[in-house]
Amino acid sequence: MALLTSLNHRLLSRRALLSAGAAAGLSAVLLPLASEAADVIGTPAGEIRPFRADIPEAALEDLRRRLAETRWPDGETVTDRSQGVEPDRLKELVGYWQSSYDWRKAESRLNAFPQFLTNIDGVDIHFIHVRSRHENALPLIMTHGWPGSVFELLDVIGPLTDPTAHGGTAEDAFHLVIPSIPGFGFSGKPSTTGWNPQRIAAAWDVLMKRLDYISYVAQGGDWGAIISDALGREAPDGLLAIHVNRIERATTFPSDAAQALRNGGTAPDNLSADEKLVFDEARNFLNNGFGYAAIMSTRPETVGYGIADSPVGLAAWLYDKIADWVFTRGDPEQALGKEAILDNITLYWLTNTGPSSGRIYFENAMAGAKLSEVKVPVAVTIFPGEVYKPPKHWLSKAYPKLVYYNRASKGGHFAAWEEPELFSQEIRAGFKTVRS
Incomplete structure (x- = not known):
């Protein structure tokens, strides 16, 4: 391994790590190369190393070569998205990916923030850590x-670490920790089973306390919401509250509606018109949009071969669900922009985490349903483009300490990505009671 200077490789103390992420200057110190991340695997528990993404140029050349040599499938036999991503739309995206997209811009954007690696329970966890300059900021x-x-x-x-520059007040500030889930991005890939949301939640508690945060809050959407829920069920010492922008159906549906959903039936008559709409949307998702999860819950390795070998296969696999779940249904470019979509897809490709990221579905299925209530205060924001939008009174069983519920005016499943300012306002509002 090519060695950097001893300054770049020395361990930072925990206090130094806290100050290194000060929001007043978001640039990171010189850090180890992403290509050297494998050498960090297995470092002693408790050690925190700075990290910097630096993908070898050969990997980018290989990506462009593979894109140029794509063998495309025949055209679909329908005129809509019912069979998946339309070839014309994907070909346009891939053409731009091959000829015009610049990963180095994405890499620089990521490296503008302090990043680190630490080994927890045998797996390296990559995380961004940005400290607010505001006194009494809340760790999140x-x-x-x-x-x-x-x-x-x-x-x-x-917006979260420096709210005064984004329409908020100093009292709205957060110290922010953003980890990559094991098997995703620059985090390590578990080599054994068992890394389900409960185990990840336990690792997050270790991470926050390793950073000297004795009390904190947690937030998430999609798997982040499930992991935050798991934290809330365990309620470790120091966890003050959680905020989620995605709700698990199993723990919130009324019992008769949940049974009807499992049996493929229609909405019970006792539901209101608005509740029947929620039921019908959930049933449609299970019948027509849940196949990806069924595959990864049962055979993640099988689909993994194709998405590890073909960047276009990976792009189609990821793009299909991004398109399904943004507020601008079927048009993610309008919601996110072409560059942002490709930043995310390219990260999956360069780290070969298409297969490993899918295993969280398998792990969750093996762990079984966790239906116990969340023990800490919970804030919920429902975005209109989300797949499942339960009314407030449906949440009481899962969240008996519900302290905040709001329906946002815009945004979809990827709320922070689609509507960062609005999302940040919701996070501030959701955790307001924790600060008082």
Whole structure:
């Protein structure tokens, strides 16, 4: 391994790590190369190393070569998205990916924030850590989902850590920790089973306390919401509250509606018109949009061969669900922009985490349903483009300490990515009671 200077490689003390992420200057210190991350695997527990993404140029050349040599499938036999991503739309995206897209811009954007690696329970965890310059900022660990990554959360770092520059007050400030889920991005890939949301939640508690945060809050959407829920069920010492922008159906549906959903039936008559709409949307998702999860819950390795070998196969796999879940249904470019979509897809490709990221579905299925209530205060924001939008009174069983519930005016499943300013306002509002 090519050695950097001893300054770059020396361990930072925990206090130094806290100050290194000060929001007043978001640039990171010189850090180890992403290509050297494998050499960090297995370092002693408790050690925290600075990290910097630096993908070898050969990997980018290989990506462009593979894109140029793509063998495309025949055209679909329908005129809509019912069979998946339309070839014309994907070909346009891939053409731009091959000829015009610049990963180095994405890499520089990521490296503008302090990043680190630490080994927890045998797996290296990559995380961004930005300290607010405001006194009494509230520590917050925020978790991404699938098919996303830390890229979907970058635009909320400024509003959350420096709220006075984004329409908030100093009392709204957070110290922010954004980890990559094991098997995603620059985090390590578990080599054994058992890394389910409960185990990840336990690792997040270790991470926050390793950073000397004795009390903190947690937030997430998609898998981040499930991991935050798991934290809330365990309620470790120091966890003050959680905020989620995605709700698990199993723990919130009325019992008769949940049974009807499992049996493929219609909405019970006792539901209101608005509740029946929620039921019908959930049933449609299970019948027509849940196949990806069924595959990864049962055979993640099988689909993994194709998405590890073909960047276009990977792009189609990820793009299909991004398109399904943004507020601008079927048009993610309008919601996110072409560059942002490709930043996320390229991260999956360069780290070969298409297969490993899918295993969280398998692990969750093996762990079984966790239906116990969340023990800490909970804040919920429902975005209109989300797949499942339960009314407030449905949440009481899962969240008996619900302290905040709001329906946002815009935004979809990837709320922080799509509407960072609005999302940040919701996080501030959701955790307001924790500060009082």
